[in-house]
Amino acid sequence: GQNIDQPTEMTATEGAIVQINCTYQTSGFNGLFWYQQHAGEAPTFLSYNVLDGLEEKGRFSSFLSRSKGYSYLLLKELQMKDSASYLCAVRDSNYQLIWGAGTKLIIKP
Amino acid sequence: ETGVTQSPTHLIKTRGQQVTLRCSSQSGHNTVSWYQQALGQGPQFIFQYYREEENGRGNFPPRFSGLQFPNYSSELNVNALELDDSALYLCASSPGGTGFGQTQYFGPGTRLLVL
Numbered sequence: 141g142q143n144i145d146q147p148t149e150m151t152a153t154e155g156a157i158v159q160i161n162c163t164y165q166t167s168g169f170n171g172l173f174w175y176q177q178h179a180g181e182a183p184t185f186l187s188y189n190v191l192d193g194l195e196e197k198g199r200f201s202s203f204l205s206r207s208k209g210y211s212y213l214l215l216k217e218l219q220m221k222d223s224a225s226y227l228c229a230v231r232d233s234n235y236q237l238i239w240g241a242g243t244k245l246i247i248k249p
Numbered sequence: 250e251t252g253v254t255q256s257p258t259h260l261i262k263t264r265g266q267q268v269t270l271r272c273s274s275q276s277g278h279n280t281v282s283w284y285q286q287a288l289g290q291g292p293q294f295i296f297q298y299y300r301e302e303e304n305g306r307g308n309f310p311p312r313f314s315g316l317q318f319p320n321y322s323s324e325l326n327v328n329a330l331e332l333d334d335s336a337l338y339l340c341a342s343s344p345g346g347t348g349f350g351q352t353q354y355f356g357p358g359t360r361l362l363v364l
Contacts, residue, residue, distance in 0.1 A: 173352070182357050184355070185352050185353075188352060227292075234305060235305070236297070236305050237292075237294060238294070239293070242289075242290075242291050
């Protein structure tokens with residue numbers, strides 16, 4: 141079967157750095173996405189990786205290792221508004237998105 | 250704002266009823282995907298439409314059906330509603346078909362409660 145694993149919940153302090161990990165086992169791989177979802181709202185796109193390495197976009201960076209079936213999302217200079225769920229999704233061989241359950245990130249002052 | 254709209258925003262139905270949810274895709278996008286998201290879970294893929302044809306389906310029973318119209322807006326129909334159908338239903342649009350690694354942009358969702 142297909143599986144995406146992420147920690148259920150993480151806590152970090154305002155101004156700090158946090159890394160959210162994602163491991164995946166899917167039938168084929170055609171890219172990995174990270175989305176942010178605030179409670180009661182729709183997911184919003186953060187990043188896309190299809191090749192190994194680090195993609196940086198402002199305070200957010202995402203890393204991919206296809207050989208290890210592993211990705212992480214790095215958030216720097218955390219702000220209170222970063223409190224949300226972070227969803228990892230992999231596009232499989234059928235170009236369908238397989239989603240993890242999300243990591244709830246709690247930011248404390 | 251992604252430019253993807255959904256209606257209604259909230260809906261309450263009873264078991265056995267039927268429901269139709271609607272989605273207008275972002276301008277220039279010809280692909281629409283529908284997802285079901287239960288509380289505390291990630292989205293589950295229902296199906297995808299590309300240029301009015303269904304071109305991918307997740308593990309959902311036939312009572313979940315859909316349509317895409319020439320203007321690329323879409324409907325999700327659910328017959329014989331069950332209590333477990335209570336969830337947030339998300340529509341996402343993207344500019345390409347299955348052969349493109351394109352980002353999906355989500356609408357605000359429809360929250361369905363089945364009593």
